[in-house]
Structure formats: C-alpha cells, structure tokens
Amino acid sequence: MKYDVVVIGGGPAGLAAAYEAYRNGVNKVLVIERDKELGGILNQCIHNGFGIHHFGEELTGPEYSQRFIDDIDKTNIEVIVDTMVLQIDEQNKVHAINNENGYMIIEAKAVILAMGCRERTRGAINIPGSRPAGVFTAGTAQRFINMEGYMPGKEVVILGSGDIGLIMARRMTLEGADVKCVVELMPYSNGLTRNIVQCLDDYGIPLKLSHTVVNIHGKDRVEGVTIAKVDKNLKPIKGTEEFIKCDTLLLSVGLIPENELTRACGIKIDRRTNGPVVGELRQTSKEGVFACGNVVHVHDLVDYVTEEGYLSGKGAALFVKDEMNTDITHKTKNGYGIGYVVPQNININNIENEVRFYMRVKNVYKNHVIKAKVGDEVIAKKREVKFTPGEMIGFSIKKEQFEKLVGNEIEFFVEGV
Amino acid sequence: MYDVCIIGAGVIGSAIARELSRYDLNICWLEKSEDVACGTTKANSGIVHGGYDAKHGTLKGELSAKGNSMFKRLDKELSFGFAEIGSFVIGFDEDDEKEIKRLYENGLKNGARGLEIVDKEFISKKEPYINKEVKIGLYCKTAGIISPYEFAIALAENAVENGVILHLETEVVDINKEEKGFIIKTNRGNFTSKYVINAAGVHADDIARMVGINDFDITPRRGQYLLFDKEQGYLANSVIFQTPKNGTKGVLVTKTYHGNLLLGPSAEYIDDKGNIDTTKEVLEEILQTGKKSIPEVDGRKVITSFSGLRASSKNGDFIIEESEIKGFINVAAIDSPGLTSAPAIAVKVVDIVSNLGLQLKEKENFNPYRTPINRTENMSPEEINELIKKDPRYGRIICRCESVTEGEIIEALNRPIKVSTIDGIKRRVRATGGRCQGGFCTPRIIEIISRELNIPMEEIQKRNKGSNILVDRTKKAFEDYKGDC
Numbered sequence: 001m002k003y004d005v006v007v008i009g010g011g012p013a014g015l016a017a018a019y020e021a022y023r024n025g026v027n028k029v030l031v032i033e034r035d036k037e038l039g040g041i042l043n044q045c046i047h048n049g050f051g052i053h054h055f056g057e058e059l060t061g062p063e064y065s066q067r068f069i070d071d072i073d074k075t076n077i078e079v080i081v082d083t084m085v086l087q088i089d090e091q092n093k094v095h096a097i098n099n100e101n102g103y104m105i106i107e108a109k110a111v112i113l114a115m116g117c118r119e120r121t122r123g124a125i126n127i128p129g130s131r132p133a134g135v136f137t138a139g140t141a142q143r144f145i146n147m148e149g150y151m152p153g154k155e156v157v158i159l160g161s162g163d164i165g166l167i168m169a170r171r172m173t174l175e176g177a178d179v180k181c182v183v184e185l186m187p188y189s190n191g192l193t194r195n196i197v198q199c200l201d202d203y204g205i206p207l208k209l210s211h212t213v214v215n216i217h218g219k220d221r222v223e224g225v226t227i228a229k230v231d232k233n234l235k236p237i238k239g240t241e242e243f244i245k246c247d248t249l250l251l252s253v254g255l256i257p258e259n260e261l262t263r264a265c266g267i268k269i270d271r272r273t274n275g276p277v278v279g280e281l282r283q284t285s286k287e288g289v290f291a292c293g294n295v296v297h298v299h300d301l302v303d304y305v306t307e308e309g310y311l312s313g314k315g316a317a318l319f320v321k322d323e324m325n326t327d328i329t330h331k332t333k334n335g336y337g338i339g340y341v342v343p344q345n346i347n348i349n350n351i352e353n354e355v356r357f358y359m360r361v362k363n364v365y366k367n368h369v370i371k372a373k374v375g376d377e378v379i380a381k382k383r384e385v386k387f388t389p390g391e392m393i394g395f396s397i398k399k400e401q402f403e404k405l406v407g408n409e410i411e412f413f414v415e416g417v
Numbered sequence: 418m419y420d421v422c423i424i425g426a427g428v429i430g431s432a433i434a435r436e437l438s439r440y441d442l443n444i445c446w447l448e449k450s451e452d453v454a455c456g457t458t459k460a461n462s463g464i465v466h467g468g469y470d471a472k473h474g475t476l477k478g479e480l481s482a483k484g485n486s487m488f489k490r491l492d493k494e495l496s497f498g499f500a501e502i503g504s505f506v507i508g509f510d511e512d513d514e515k516e517i518k519r520l521y522e523n524g525l526k527n528g529a530r531g532l533e534i535v536d537k538e539f540i541s542k543k544e545p546y547i548n549k550e551v552k553i554g555l556y557c558k559t560a561g562i563i564s565p566y567e568f569a570i571a572l573a574e575n576a577v578e579n580g581v582i583l584h585l586e587t588e589v590v591d592i593n594k595e596e597k598g599f600i601i602k603t604n605r606g607n608f609t610s611k612y613v614i615n616a617a618g619v620h621a622d623d624i625a626r627m628v629g630i631n632d633f634d635i636t637p638r639r640g641q642y643l644l645f646d647k648e649q650g651y652l653a654n655s656v657i658f659q660t661p662k663n664g665t666k667g668v669l670v671t672k673t674y675h676g677n678l679l680l681g682p683s684a685e686y687i688d689d690k691g692n693i694d695t696t697k698e699v700l701e702e703i704l705q706t707g708k709k710s711i712p713e714v715d716g717r718k719v720i721t722s723f724s725g726l727r728a729s730s731k732n733g734d735f736i737i738e739e740s741e742i743k744g745f746i747n748v749a750a751i752d753s754p755g756l757t758s759a760p761a762i763a764v765k766v767v768d769i770v771s772n773l774g775l776q777l778k779e780k781e782n783f784n785p786y787r788t789p790i791n792r793t794e795n796m797s798p799e800e801i802n803e804l805i806k807k808d809p810r811y812g813r814i815i816c817r818c819e820s821v822t823e824g825e826i827i828e829a830l831n832r833p834i835k836v837s838t839i840d841g842i843k844r845r846v847r848a849t850g851g852r853c854q855g856g857f858c859t860p861r862i863i864e865i866i867s868r869e870l871n872i873p874m875e876e877i878q879k880r881n882k883g884s885n886i887l888v889d890r891t892k893k894a895f896e897d898y899k900g901d902c
Binding site: 219 | 644648691693694695696697700701716717719720721722723793798801802805806809810811812813814817820823852853854855856857859860864874875878879880881882883884885886887888889890891892
C-alpha cells in the first residue's frame, strides 16, 4: 500500500488535515481511524456549542464532524476504520492492523499524527482510598450515556471543573442522576465560563473551588467520597473533611496528548504541552511527519483543532510536492506567566500572511497584557480583561512584523497594566 | 468423599492444587472469591527472590532458595512468563556494607545461587539511573520477575485441566471433624474430604479456628504500591532493593514483567483483613524512598496505585504442617517471600500428606503443559496474519494501551477457569491495565462479555457481586424507540 499522505486519526483534527492535504493537490490520501466510525470523541459530545468560530453556528459534536465527513466523502480520500496503528518506522512507513487486512505496512511520503488525547486517571492524581467500581473518567461516562445508552451511576460527585466535567454535570442531571457537587482543586475553574453558567448555575449544582477528594469509600461499588478544602499549596486542610454519599465519582482532571506512537519513533516532545515540538505548518522534528489537534496540545475548542488540522494538511501537501522549507528561522520562548506556546518553531518562508500562536497562561491574570518581543523590541500585544489557564489564547503576528528579525527568539510574556 | 479439599485459591492453593493434580486423587478446591488469585496474590511485588535474605534455618530460608530454582522449568511448562532480570541490594554506607555481607553469607547457607558482592561501577553499568551515591551492592543473578496473578492462574488452570474440581464463590463457613474425615460447610452446600489443606491466606487462622485450632493468628501487613507508565520502565533493568532496615526488605524499585515501573511496598500492620485502601501519606513516602534508589522517578507518570495484604504471623516464619487435628494441614502465614516459595511449598505439602498416609499414585495422563492465551503483541507480522486468517478477531485491537485484541479477550473468557468480570480479563490479558486504566476499552469489553456470555450489560461486574460498572439504562433508552436499532 502506497500513499502520499497517511493521516492517523479520524477525529476533527485528522479529518481537517486529510481534506486540506487533498485540497492542496495531494491525490493519494488515507485516513486511519481506530474506532468503528469517523468523528473521534465528537461522536459522544452530543451537546451543542461546537463550531461557533468556524461555522458561526452552534452545532453538536456529531453535526460538526459530519460536515467534515461529508467533505471527505466528495473526494477520493480513502478511509479505513476499526484499524489500529502500531508503529511508524524509520522510513515513515505506517504499521497498522485490522481484522480485514491483517498486519499492514503502509508507505507514506508524509504522515500526519492526529491521535487526540486521553484522560488522566485516578492513579495520576493519587486519590487514596479503596478501589471500588464506580470511579470513571468523565469521558468514559459520557460514552456510556451518550453512545451506549447506559447510566454509570445515580448519585454523583465530579472532581475537576474542566469542560468535560461541567458538561457531564448537566448531562447526568438531565438523565435523572443527583449530581451532588463539582469539586475543583484550584481557586478557579478550568472550564469555559459559558459552561459554568449553562451546566452548573442553571441546575443549582454547587462548584466547590479549592477543594479536592481525599478519600474514596466502598468495597465493591463507591459508597461515598471525602472531600476537603485545600490551602494555598493545594494541600488538604485538616478538619475541613466532609463525607459525601454517592455511588459514582467522575474524574475530569485533565487530558494528556496520546503521543505513544510519536515518542516511539523518536520525535521530540515538549514537556510543557506533552505533545511534539512543532513548526508553523505543524511539522515535527522527524522529516515528513506532521501533527495536529489534541495530540500537539490540548485545545478547548474544536474550532481551533480544525484550524490546526488545516495547517498540518497544508504542510504535508507542501512536503509531498517538495515545496516546503525545512529549516528553522525563529523559535518561541515562554516568558513570565506563559505556560506554553505552540508552535515552538517557525520558518518564515512557509508563511503567507501571519502566524497564529496558541498559548496558555499559568495563572489567572486580570487586566494584564500579553506581549511578544524579539530582543528588546515588542512586536505585538494582546489585552484582555482576564486571562485564565482554562482558556487557550490565540495570538496572531503578521509575517512582516518578524520577517526582518531572522534568527531570533520570540518571547511571549504576561505584564500588568 | 474427596481425598483432599484445598481451601483458598491464591498462589499457594494453586501451586498445591497443581502439584497434587499429578496423582490419582479426588480433589476439591474451594475459593470464596469469583476468581482465583484475588487476595494477596493479586497485589504484591511479583518478584522471584534470590533466596538470600530469609534467615537460614527457617522454612522461609529453605523454601525461597528452592522455589527460586523451580521457576524456569515451571515457565516452560505453564508459559506464564518469567524474566530472570537479577536483583540488587544497594548500600550507601558502612552499615549497609556490613548488612550486605551478612546477607551474602546467609544466602550461601540457604543455597541461593548467583550471588555476588559488587561495586559501584558494576551497579552503574547495569543500572545507569541508580543514585550516584551508591557504594556497594549485593547482586543476585537468579532473581527475577513474574506477574504474580498470571503465575497463579497458570498453575490453577493446569490443576483444573488435570482434574482438580474448583468451586469459585464458595465460602467455607464451618468445618467439622468426623471419624473418616471432614465435613466442610459452605454457602454452596457441604463437602466431605479425608484431608483438608488450609491455604486461606489472611483468613487461614479463621479457617483453622473452625476445627478448633487456636495456636496461631494472622496479622495482615499492608503493602501499598505505585505503578508507573511503561514509558518509565527504562529506569530499572533489575529489581532494586535498598539495604534492609528493621527486618523488612523495604521499598523496591523494579520493572514489572510487562515493562511498567513499580515502587513499593510499605509495611503497615493493620487490624482489618479487608482493608486494602491506599493512603496519601504512605504513597508519598514510597515515592520519596524509591527516589533514593532511582532519583529520576517521575511521580506524574503513575498510572495506578494499589495495596495488598501479607499474611504474617508472630514468629515470622511460614507455618506448613499437620495441625493438632489429624488430617488438617495448615499452610499459613505465607508472607514474603511466599510467591517465590510457592512451588517448593507445594512439594513440601505433598510430602506431608503422603507421610500422613495419603496414597499417591502418579496419573498416567497428567499433562504438565498449559497452552497460553495467544498474545499478538509478542508475534511477528507473519504470525499475526496467520492467526487473523484463522480468526479475524485477532486483528481488532480493543485495549489500545496494552494492544489487546478481541480474539485474546474472547480466549480469556473461555479458559479452563471461566471468568466474566472486567478484572478477570485484566488479570489474563491486561486489557484495562494500561495507561488509560480502561477509560477507552471498558465500554467495548463490557459489550464483548455481554455478547459472548449473554449477560446484560448492566449486570457485568468489575470483580465480585455488587461491583457493577453500570447501574441502569439511560432514561427511557430504547423503550420508546420503535424504529430500527
């Protein structure tokens, strides 16, 4: 099997990437999806709010992905589902397996990684206590309810106020469950403001900030959890423990980009994003391998995932046509208050008009400005009433603003006003 | 009437059952859990110890060194997976050095093989990530790692295939000694047997008390563990102990048989035999202690933590003997190095019952071999394609973290010991045991179990009864729907 571009993952990132590669003149494109259908995690996201930026309307997850599936259907892009990629070898050959074709070795001129992310587990945050059934990640519960039609529990405590946790608080309430509260370790929510309002406030579900789960009780099935208030160092405060009776604990405690394939083939990983270090067209440190979507960094809006998918698709197309410049002209640097910046590398010659940088701040900053500087010169800035770690920040810089500053480092930092 | 009744299907019961299954005997085997290997066996370090540290002259000293020497052959017969990766006891100062020399001498007396006192260079060469402060070490070439429950399952499956009758979810509630033997009362009726072998782990004292034996108590000693992502497995090539303090082997750092990094255990005496909770303080302590051996261990890469109980007695040694009640044999207080000793304990128990007058006639058709579950992960592309041609379900990966196919899961459901639980599948093929801890594959596995065994989705258990994963259908799901599904 020989293709120009092989896309690993048929979620929103992979679909956009495949389509854009095709639109840029690549003929032989293959999308490999491990689940039974295209769409990725969007298939279980039956709430609306997807596509506000990209389509200017509020779609559900399946509606959003269907638009891209329809686009792909009109092309000669090939799709194989229920197929797992096991390895990308040194020559960028993709090793995959399914029950129809068996073990396949697929040749590709360019590969696009779009494997998405996975949820952090109980173990990752070391919640002590017993180990009963009834502890789920929010996404698993979402799949059970929205795709399988089963309830994973009736009396629920949710740890983590990221968007998935908030959405599930509403979803489980609508299905008749009693959601006791959403517990958040930080003094602020990691979710979008609109989700706090629409998923908690509208249903009277309490959000307990600066709290965490300190114990899980129950031998066979969860019988309750103990929560406690935490201090400034996020350590539980003795004497503030409170037992909450429940049969289910949902964990929405963060997402980890799924980069096992990436790591195994030696691609450089940024320890801040847990994704590959990428360039402006989402090229990775391995020639011919691109990456996009949540495998690069965890996005909060699918619209941004789509944009990134397009970039990687375009990059892969340029690479296949041998029209891409592969060296690096600029690097980004995380200055004060900045958690990470994507892309980490730039080649000015691959850019048409501007570069859109994505970043997250480390803390909540009110009335601050984010600045980009090269050397001592501030080349761009962005001001908001409030920056929070929960909302990814988009930051565009025109090509001409740093065109003349070749070989330099662009530092982003937060500054008070 | 049975010839022998074995109580308890942990690794000790399993090893005994398998050893006795060589002979023409009627054997019944009772286990209160829904599966074998559900107690101490499922949650320990999985180490085949060298046999140097248990005090010479004790049963532990004798049986651990002997047990160690039996694993290679057992693995050939039963294919559970044994890797002889070697172990280190590392020392940082003169006190440690003294203790290491003492261990070495003790090991020689026990008959431990492959012992060597080594210097910093030797250790650093084998273990590049070891603490740079290390000065001296005791290396044991013959130490190794296994998956403890896979070992027990292999023994148990082979025992069952050789005719031992296993009763799961069968809890012994009372035992009466009659003239000809014992009446063992359970929640599923009575069993009568000439001999009883008590291998009930932390409950061995409770079982013994049922026939009036009160001469020992089992105190559970809890050990907590941190299991890390396979990505961290590179940090340890061998089993790394720190020099023992206060008589315990202390916190070890090891690679597991399947390539994860494992830290633990703690050693806490507790009252409740059902308490396998983990605690924040102890987990933190394990991490910090482990870092003394391997400073680069990254606490953020933990995928799960768990704890298990060791069944310990006051005098500190195994209890393996006929009790004051004739025909009732206690195999109790099998704490560390019990896993290592298990095969040797089984041989010893067979000797004991033989000396008591049980006629042991070797079976003509005893089959020492067990066919393992196909593992596509360990196969070449050609072998996988061969298998997929025969059964396409080996081409569909269900558990992505551990690369487990539908074919393997279905095999796990149809072994000599039937299972229907998520944890039962996990212990056989590792599905749900990977970095996402079942987040992605649990729904798909439930679907497979439901389809294959014809059990409604919401009745599928994580482990024992009452541990269902799902509680109900969603509101009106499917009920009002009249269209095609």
